Amino acid sequence: MPQEPKKRHSRQRKGKRRAAIKLAVSSYIFCPNCHEPSFAHAVCKNCGYYKGKQIIVKKEKKKDKEAETANT
Numbered sequence: 001m002p003q004e005p006k007k008r009h010s011r012q013r014k015g016k017r018r019a020a021i022k023l024a025v026s027s028y029i030f031c032p033n034c035h036e037p038s039f040a041h042a043v044c045k046n047c048g049y050y051k052g053k054q055i056i057v058k059k060e061k062k063k064d065k066e067a068e069t070a071n072t
């Protein structure tokens, strides 16, 4: 037979325990290039800059625009 709790915990005790259970909000910085919020020590997702250099060059969606204009 498994052990059973002898007394039930009060609502206050349960609430106090569960108050500590929460998700941590990861810290973020504002990108010095585009001033959008981005994660520290990581390439900015908005402009692709890191340490003042462009790491990721975003491709322009020319094909999509052409397709849109062809349809209309």
Ligand SMILES: [Zn+2]
Pocket: 031, 032, 033, 034, 035, 036, 038, 044, 045, 046, 047, 048, 049
């Ligand atoms: Zn940026």
